[in-house]
Amino acid sequence: MIVCVCRRISDREIARHAHAGMGFDEIQFELGVAMQCGRCEGCARDVVAQCHATRPVAALRQETAESASGACAV
Numbered sequence: 001m002i003v004c005v006c007r008r009i010s011d012r013e014i015a016r017h018a019h020a021g022m023g024f025d026e027i028q029f030e031l032g033v034a035m036q037c038g039r040c041e042g043c044a045r046d047v048v049a050q051c052h053a054t055r056p057v058a059a060l061r062q063e064t065a066e067s068a069s070g071a072c073a074v
Contacts, residue, residue: 003033003040003043003044003047004031004032004033004034004040004044005039005040006035006036006037006040007031007032007033007035007036009031009032009033009040009044011043011047013031014027014031014033014044014047014048014051015047015050015051017030017031018047018048018051018052019051023048023052024044024045024048027044027048028044
């Protein structure tokens, strides 16, 4: 879905950058999202927040499972 109509930036593109560890401000600078009319800022921030919210939980669960089993992270 297109989030930023002014720059033709999709939610997938924003999510890709968020999954790479970038925050909203970095994504805004890199892609130019929410820099013209600003109507997409709320949606773009939601996409970034959802990406950041889903990743740490999975990583935390994996680390907890590894530490419980005695596995060593390389």
